Amino acid sequence: MVKFYLGKQRHIQEMKKPKQTLITKLFGVLCGLIALFHLGSAGANQVIHVAVASNFLSTLKQLKSEFEQAYNKEILVSSGSTGKLFAQISHGAPYDIFLSADDVRPQQLQSLGLTHQNKAFTYAYGKLVVFHPNMTSSQFSVGELTNKDVEHIAIANPKLAPYGLAAKNWLLDKGIWPAISRKIVMGENINQAMQYVKSGNAQIAIVALSMVQQEPISGFTELDANDYQPIRQQGVLLTNKPIAEEFVDFLSSKAAQSIIDQHGYGIP
Structure with a gap:
């Protein structure tokens, strides 16, 4: 009876070993996943x-x-x-x-x-500028915006872009918005407004000074900061x-x- 009991106990212990090994492996995988998570979090x-x-x-x-x-x-x-x-x-x-x-x-x-x-x-x-590549700064005046040779004036959409809103308000303050509103073409942002002029779809754009300083452009006039918000x-x-x-x-x-x-x- 004793031998049988000891043999049965040994058999039970042997049966447990694979389970312990599996648990150990799972624990190791879990630790690895946790380590990867922390590394990912640290990287993030x-x-x-x-x-x-x-x-x-x-x-x-x-x-x-x-x-x-x-x-x-x-x-x-x-x-x-x-x-x-x-x-x-x-x-x-x-x-x-x-x-x-x-x-x-x-x-x-x-x-x-x-x-x-x-x-x-x-x-x-x-800072706002008027981009007018077809004329020099000395040739430009506000009156040029109403010139019949200027068919399109590009600004960013005032509803989406603060520079577009500032441009519209400047034109309103100058009292020429009603006369030129039909000429206005709107880009989603000032990059698009600038592109309208570069592609020939507009002759003038009112954009940010930073835009014209990105490349060698001479045909622009910086607006007086006192003339817009x-x-x-x-x-x-x-x-x-x-x-x-x-x-x-x-x-x-x-x-x-x-x-x-x-x-x-x-x-x-």
Whole structure:
């Protein structure tokens, strides 16, 4: 009876061994998955996704390069009209920072409870220019906009783009909007408005100074800043990532502000 019992006990122990091995393997796989998750999370914390208004895209590209070299971290960029990006964020787009071309949408996002720290920051002041490649600055005057040879004038859609709204308001203040409204062609953003002129579909565009400074263009006239409402470009944090806060701090550094100034913006 004793021998039988011992044999049965040994048999039971042997039966348990495969189960213990399977459990050990499963535990090892689980630990591996957890490790991969943490590595992925750590990697994700080294990357931020910035949504930026079209006018500031080329400036952000240079800022991105400077930041990535200095901090050894990565910035992903999505660009579009301020209104379009605002709509995406309102519907849950996973951006970490929103760099708007106005001060309205960031504050609207705050009121919707979609921001972190609930504090918008001004990173630049925009400047308006009239782009007129077929004439020099000395030849241009406001009256040229009503000239019959100017068939189309391009601006960004005022409902989507703050620069488009500023352009329309400037034309209204000058009292010529009723006379030229039929000439107006609207792009989704100022990049598209600029392209209308480059492609010959419009003769003049009212866009951002930063747009004409990106390439060797001489046919433009900078408008007096007193003739239109200040274009205060604000940004807002959308998540609590430390790297996002680091990038916001970087925007106020001397190095970053020098880049912003060189690209045709006023410094806060």
